[in-house]
Amino acid sequence: xxxxxxxxxxxxxxxxxxxxxxxxxxxxxxxxxxxxxxxxxxxxxxxxxxxxxxxxxxxxxxxxxxxxxxxxxxxxxxxxxxxxxxxxxxxxxxxxxxxxxxxxxxxxxxxxxxxxxxxxxxxxxxxxxxxxxxxxxxxxxxxxxxxxxxxxxxxxxxxxxxxxxxxxxxxxxxxxxxxxxxxxxxxxxxxxxxxx
Amino acid sequence: xxxxxxxxxxxxxxxxxxxxxxxxxxxxxxxxxxxxxxxxxxxxxxxxxxxxxxxxxxxxxxxxxxxxxxxxxxxxxxxxxxxxxxxxxxxxxxxxxxxxxxxxxxxxxxxxxxxxxxxxxxxxxxxxxxxxxxxxxxxxxxxxxxxxxxxxxxxxxxxxxxxxxxxxxxxxxxxxxxxxxxxxxxxxxxxxxxxx
DNA sequence: GGATCGCTTGAACGTCCATTCAAGTCATGC
DNA sequence: GCATGACTTGAATGGACGTTCAAGCGATCC
Numbered sequence: 001x002x003x004x005x006x007x008x009x010x011x012x013x014x015x016x017x018x019x020x021x022x023x024x025x026x027x028x029x030x031x032x033x034x035x036x037x038x039x040x041x042x043x044x045x046x047x048x049x050x051x052x053x054x055x056x057x058x059x060x061x062x063x064x065x066x067x068x069x070x071x072x073x074x075x076x077x078x079x080x081x082x083x084x085x086x087x088x089x090x091x092x093x094x095x096x097x098x099x100x101x102x103x104x105x106x107x108x109x110x111x112x113x114x115x116x117x118x119x120x121x122x123x124x125x126x127x128x129x130x131x132x133x134x135x136x137x138x139x140x141x142x143x144x145x146x147x148x149x150x151x152x153x154x155x156x157x158x159x160x161x162x163x164x165x166x167x168x169x170x171x172x173x174x175x176x177x178x179x180x181x182x183x184x185x186x187x188x189x190x191x192x193x194x195x196x
Numbered sequence: 197x198x199x200x201x202x203x204x205x206x207x208x209x210x211x212x213x214x215x216x217x218x219x220x221x222x223x224x225x226x227x228x229x230x231x232x233x234x235x236x237x238x239x240x241x242x243x244x245x246x247x248x249x250x251x252x253x254x255x256x257x258x259x260x261x262x263x264x265x266x267x268x269x270x271x272x273x274x275x276x277x278x279x280x281x282x283x284x285x286x287x288x289x290x291x292x293x294x295x296x297x298x299x300x301x302x303x304x305x306x307x308x309x310x311x312x313x314x315x316x317x318x319x320x321x322x323x324x325x326x327x328x329x330x331x332x333x334x335x336x337x338x339x340x341x342x343x344x345x346x347x348x349x350x351x352x353x354x355x356x357x358x359x360x361x362x363x364x365x366x367x368x369x370x371x372x373x374x375x376x377x378x379x380x381x382x383x384x385x386x387x388x389x390x391x392x
Numbered sequence: 393g394g395a396t397c398g399c400t401t402g403a404a405c406g407t408c409c410a411t412t413c414a415a416g417t418c419a420t421g422c
Numbered sequence: 423g424c425a426t427g428a429c430t431t432g433a434a435t436g437g438a439c440g441t442t443c444a445a446g447c448g449a450t451c452c
Contacts, residue, residue, distance in 0.1 A: 186382045
């Protein structure tokens with residue numbers, strides 16, 4: 001049995017991802033969760049507090065909800081990076097290029113977020129990039145020694161977010177695929193250069 | 197002498213870039229433009245029509261307002277690409293990583309934009325990437341022959357948008373710089389591989 | 393000098409939305 | 423069986439926002 005608090009939290013998580021934070025009204029969330037205003041405000045003093053809990057849920061879910069399923073049966077650390085990108089592709093495909101990365105959406109729709117919100121967005125980005133970096137570290141022998149793997153992980157995240165943004169705008173997977181293909185080309189060259 | 201229509205249009209252009217479309221109220225625009233509601237609605241039947249005009253202004257301004265100044269004194273076509281990225285860096289730096297790319301912001305904050313809006317966002321992306329592609333074509337002799345320069349331009353745009361997004365969120369230029377540095381590394385390898 | 397038309401004025405309107413609150417339910421501990 | 427405190431109910435509130443409109447201004451044309 002799911003608690004009222006959880007129904008509200010997950011309804012918000014879904015709606016913030018689908019329609020964005022600003023465009024989602026409290027009434028939307030209440031209807032989706034089957035709850036009343038008083039219950040919501042009992043658990044979450046303001047809409048922003050609800051957003052914070054949603055962002056914490058995303059943060060805590062990066063591994064179990066996103067990476068673990070993406071990496072099932074994938075051992076090669078570099079393939080793990082591309083399997084992760086494949087998850088975003090699948091999400092775009094399933095939703096006709098409507099939903100991409102919820103963190104990226106909120107990050108750009110709130111232009112001057114209050115510090116706790118901004119920090120949680122940053123933490124989500126750092127967590128994602130940190131896991132990619134771990135993959136790159138695990139593959140360090142196959143990459144040029146002088147390459148900064150932290151920066152490379154940041155780069156991977158940038159490509160993902162920028163690819164998702166373009167695909168959502170053009171409503172085609174083409175731009176996302178093109179970005180990932182170019183990233184793959186870069187990794188091929190990095191590995192070739194590491195060998196020689 | 198600037199017409200009232202233009203004052204409203206440019207006030208909107210600036211505010212949409214600074215605070216986003218949804219977070220900018222008509223009252224904000226009126227105050228910034230020193231105009232009255234009736235005047236605004238005389239020229240722009242709805243807020244969305246105003247957004248459309250703003251996006252058309254951006255589209256028409258890509259070359260004269262963005263590329264021309266970025267490319268002053270830069271002849272090498274590959275350096276032009278990085279000079280363009282340098283403009284975004286300068287914008288981030290000037291605003292303490294608050295304002296990035298207005299098109300990207302609006303693209304992510306409107307989750308299901310009406311078709312005319314979505315198409316204008318797409319046109320802005322295509323225009324930007326098209327100019328980058330022209331640079332790459334001009335440098336085609338220095339790049340591997342089998343590389344798809346259209347996809348590479350899309351990739352550059354993705355890196356820019358993803359880098360801007362992370363820098364705005366972390367409030368540091370570090371992530372943007374890291375992304376551009378990795379892109380530069382990729383271009384170096386592309387050119388080295390084209391030579392051999 | 394009067395009619396026309398593009399533009400301006402700014403108060404008013406209606407809707408939506410985040411938030412509040414007084415009253416109620418129900419399990420737990422005493 | 424009563425008191426307590428956690429949670430629920432849903433109507434009410436007040437403010438913000440996009441939009442409307444009746445009235446006015448001033449230049450141009452006849």
